[in-house]
Amino acid sequence: xxxxxxxxxxxxxxxxxxxxxxxxxxxxxxxxxxxxxxxxxxxxxxxxxxxxxxxxxxxxxxxxxxxxxxxxxxxxxxxxxxxxxxxxxxxxxxxxxxxxxxxxxxxxxxxxxxxxxxxxxxxxxxxxx
Numbered sequence: 001x002x003x004x005x006x007x008x009x010x011x012x013x014x015x016x017x018x019x020x021x022x023x024x025x026x027x028x029x030x031x032x033x034x035x036x037x038x039x040x041x042x043x044x045x046x047x048x049x050x051x052x053x054x055x056x057x058x059x060x061x062x063x064x065x066x067x068x069x070x071x072x073x074x075x076x077x078x079x080x081x082x083x084x085x086x087x088x089x090x091x092x093x094x095x096x097x098x099x100x101x102x103x104x105x106x107x108x109x110x111x112x113x114x115x116x117x118x119x120x121x122x123x124x125x126x127x128x129x
Contacts, residue, residue, distance in 0.1 A: 012058075015051070042117040049110035055103035063096035 005011040026044070029036040035044075069075050070089045077085035123129065 037122050038117060038120045039122075042114065042120075045110055045114050045117060049107055049114055052103055052107035052110055055107075056100035059096045059100035059103060063093045063100075066096075067093050 003014065005014065022044070025033040026035050034040050066075075066089060070085075075085060075089065077088065
């Protein structure tokens with residue numbers, strides 16, 4: 001499913017809302033939500049691994065935007081304090097870049113979970129192991 005977003009913020013908000021919906025759909029096993037078999041978890045984990053794998057780029061690009069605007073002298077601080085501006089810009093850039101690294105680690109962990117889930121199947125009551 002591809003949706004054309006007109007702004008970066010719209011796309012980010014839609015991603016957040018999609019995760020909120022996923023959280024509700026996975027509260028308990030339900031056939032209607034396609035959430036009752038190990039293959040359902042495999043599919044969801046696979047999609048989340050893809051999402052996590054894309055986060056580092058978005059986070060790095062966000063940090064780069066703020067850094068670029070600051071370098072160009074286009075930012076101001078609510079307090080009017082240029083020293084506080086430098087501190088907050090540095091913090092935002094560092095934290096975004098750190099989050100990008102952690103998102104990459106999340107993607108790796110989800111890929112490992114996906115590999116493990118790929119070897120797990122459902123057994124009917126009284127079925128063979």
